[in-house]
Amino acid sequence: MTITHNPYLLYLVTDDQQSITTLEHVVREAVAGGITMVQVREKQGDIRTFIQRALIIKTVLQQAYIATGHHIPLIINDRVDVALAVDADGVHLGQSDMPVALARQLLGQDKLIGLSIETEQQLLDSATLPIDYIGLSAIFTTATKSNLITHWGITGLQRAATISQFPIVAIGGINHTNLSSVMAAGADGVAIVSAISHADDPRQAAAGILATLSTNKYKQ
Template identity: 60%
Template sequence: MNPYQLYLVTDENLTLERLKYVVREAVQGGVTMVQIREKHHDVRAFIERASAIKTLLKGTGVPLIINDRVDVALAVDADGVHLGQSDMPATLARQLIGPDKLLGLSIENHQQLDHVHQLPVDYIGLSAIFATPTKTDTLHHWGIHGLKAALQSSSLPIVAIGGINHNNLKEVATTGVHGIALVSAICQAKDPRAATEQIKALL
């Protein structure tokens, strides 16, 4: 099974109860990977939320990825870490998490894409495909053309993220990309399970 296919990135503005509900329903609907993203909570709150989701995912086969924080990933024994360009260097993160955990890296421009193959990462998050309100500091949008070019030039699995919704999902999926990461389309849905099932059907 392709673990990257439907990659849920959580919304830090959800309460813990709502977060657990969204993740539980999304997994029932067919999400294949879950990344906990917390930009503004303190480490203790991050660990609490990550632990709760780790417990919830037990036995589902869905990997738990921690955004940015290697210490939190180690604390909860997550399945992996996803790094941004300003986070801990990938080589150091790999030394800390060991050879068996998943390591992802966000790639925001062509220079980073050319360099990534020298790094010990398992997959890349190509960001942002389209403009998105959840990430306002992006300087470059890859678009469909850029995504296709990246797929041709990279030997690593690529997860597309940024501005992907029901309207453009099919177009993104037809590029043959390994995975699609979503935040709002699932986290803000009234019925996260139904939303996930609809997305899965489009894939």
């Protein structure tokens, strides 16, 4: 897969509590606002619904590509089987999901694999894994992630950036009030849920976040 820009910069993670109609609207508007990657996150356990929602989002992204020539990667949360079923661009795995090496074997070399990192030991262990990026979780307290091991904070993010050889997507409690400090600490991008999905105007919310990110230094 050839990606010439930083796909991690503004990484939308979908809200599995939203209806399919709302989900499609949010993603379509967020794409217009400038998001650079989408992760479909479903925690309800209904694989058919997961696939249905992923395919709807894939259609939105394909339509955007036809209109603009700009490819926005589609990432599936946790489920390698769903990623394969919809031919997504990749998968994002947690520490209790399918082992990374097996996921890479099943997905092949041209798909993206992200891995959630919650402790410094996991960060060190990730150095030898066949992944493309890490999701550092959680930077700040957030209602969308429970049972967290670590709140990294800005200091922890800075340390992680000096250790990791992979791009870092900062996850957890990120909004317009802390975007600049997160990027300045060494993140390559930010994962956003509520600040876009629950915004009155997802397009405007995404565009505003992107504008803030673009004023900070980040890796291309």
